Amino acid sequence: MLKYRKDLSLMPSYDGVERDYSIKVNANECNLNLPPLVEERVMSRLSRVAFNRYPNEQYDDLRDQIARNFNVDADQILLGSGSSEIIEKVFYAFGGNSRKRIVYPQPSFSMYKIYARAAEAHAIPFELDDNYDLDVEKYIATVNGEKAHLAVVCNPNNPTGNVLTVDQIETIAQRIDCAFLLDEAYVEFYGHSAVNLVKKYPHLIVARTFSKAYGLAGARVGYMIANRNVTKMIEKTFMPYHMNVLSLATADIVYQMRDEFVPRIQMMIAERKRMSGRLAALDGVKVYPSETNFILIKYDRAVELNRRLEELDIGVRYFVGNPRLENCLRISMGTREENDAWFAAIEKFVREAKA
Numbered sequence: 001m002l003k004y005r006k007d008l009s010l011m012p013s014y015d016g017v018e019r020d021y022s023i024k025v026n027a028n029e030c031n032l033n034l035p036p037l038v039e040e041r042v043m044s045r046l047s048r049v050a051f052n053r054y055p056n057e058q059y060d061d062l063r064d065q066i067a068r069n070f071n072v073d074a075d076q077i078l079l080g081s082g083s084s085e086i087i088e089k090v091f092y093a094f095g096g097n098s099r100k101r102i103v104y105p106q107p108s109f110s111m112y113k114i115y116a117r118a119a120e121a122h123a124i125p126f127e128l129d130d131n132y133d134l135d136v137e138k139y140i141a142t143v144n145g146e147k148a149h150l151a152v153v154c155n156p157n158n159p160t161g162n163v164l165t166v167d168q169i170e171t172i173a174q175r176i177d178c179a180f181l182l183d184e185a186y187v188e189f190y191g192h193s194a195v196n197l198v199k200k201y202p203h204l205i206v207a208r209t210f211s212k213a214y215g216l217a218g219a220r221v222g223y224m225i226a227n228r229n230v231t232k233m234i235e236k237t238f239m240p241y242h243m244n245v246l247s248l249a250t251a252d253i254v255y256q257m258r259d260e261f262v263p264r265i266q267m268m269i270a271e272r273k274r275m276s277g278r279l280a281a282l283d284g285v286k287v288y289p290s291e292t293n294f295i296l297i298k299y300d301r302a303v304e305l306n307r308r309l310e311e312l313d314i315g316v317r318y319f320v321g322n323p324r325l326e327n328c329l330r331i332s333m334g335t336r337e338e339n340d341a342w343f344a345a346i347e348k349f350v351r352e353a354k355a
């Protein structure tokens with residue numbers, strides 16, 4: 001009889017279904033590989049990587065570059081294997097037992113609940129309203145009333161796509177005094193980051209990723225920006241050399257060449273606007289406002305629609321067994337051709353369903 005850690009069997013698993021669909025718009029990835037010029041530079045850099053050495057210099061190079069861009073010191077940046085690792089470690093650092101309370105929005109990134117459980121903390125989901133907006137006053141009251149140790153906000157929010165303003169984020173930062181994790185995984189599509197508030201609020205931790213706007217989901221690189229007293233503590237939770245040299249060198253080049261990504265970020269925003277308009281014109285389809293690279297829709301026959309899309313080898317995100325996202329589908333923006341193809345399938349289904 002194997003004696004696993006307490007409660008491991010009760011631990012929820014990530015509910016995403018991964019498969020290589022012919023049109024894959026289920027994971028908010030970037031559907032284009034690196035811009036050719038960037039790829040060339042990455043390959044040339046990788047050919048010079050010292051495979052035999054632990055990654056030290058590469059970590060510092062990338063960290064220095066990010067710090068310079070945000071006008072903070074390098075010791076205010078920590079890199080992670082995706083922002084997933086950053087978020088997990090923050091939960092770990094402020095959790096530890098059931099007296100440690102972590103407040104996070106719901107519905108939001110489904111991993112918050114899992115990280116809270118993994119950190120053996122007391123999870124307190126904060127319900128977004130019927131339009132999936134976060135009521136700032138209520139949120140502050142919940143965080144303070146619960147005497148939370150960590151408060152989490154995802155801005156823009158996944159999977160709903162909506163946002164808080166930087167002023168609203170600042171209001172929260174001003175009026176709570178626990179650690180405040182702001183997950184900005186999609187912020188490049190929104191354009192209004194709250195990173196600068198880190199200088200003013202020493203309890204604010206901003207998590208960012210290379211996986212979405214910079215199309216590096218496969219390389220697994222994310223980072224956090226925070227006060228140096230915070231980074232110093234969170235750093236203790238990482239194992240030594242937790243980032244591999246290939247990903248660090250790749251992200252370093254991508255970050256140096258980030259201007260090359262601006263046109264495609266703009267293209268994805270334009271596609272999101274175009275597709276939101278087209279979807280909204282379909283009978284019975286509700287489209288939620290989004291400032292990201294994806295769109296959330298609600299449709300009475302979403303289960304059947306999802307099945308039809310699966311048959312056509314089109315993967316969108318369906319939220320099995322989540323009562324707050326009943327009949328919702330989340331669709332990431334692909335290339336223009338891919339978007340036209342999934343839209344044609346949805347339009348046909350809606351038309352036939354009505355007939």
Ligand SMILES: Cc1ncc(COP(=O)(O)O)c(C=O)c1O
Nearest residue numbers: 082083084109158185209211222
């Ligand atoms: C809101 C949010 N935060 C964090 C992540 C983690 O991304 P990664 O670990 O690839 O940086 C995701 C991934 O989908 C996300 O949607």
